[in-house]
Amino acid sequence: MKHTLYGVLLSAAVLLGTGCTYYEITDPTTDKTYYTTNWDRKDNKSGVIQFKDMKSGKQVTLTNAEVGEIKEKQYKAAIKD
Structure with a gap:
């Protein structure tokens, strides 16, 4: 039982540590660049994020x-500035 719990916790830690996606978002009107790991589309019609x-x-x-x-690496360097 103890080993099973340890295995589950280890698997969860690995999954949480991987799979993060990094985004560079550019506003073409101002050429300003933003950095994030998550974004949402407000609705499918307007294109607003x-x-x-x-x-x-x-x-x-x-x-x-x-x-x-x-x-x-690029994301971390960009948000560090």
């Missing part, structure tokens, strides 16, 4: 944003 910019800590809402996945 919402997310928390991890560099500034602010909630951002954009229309016509360009969203791209980036590597963890």
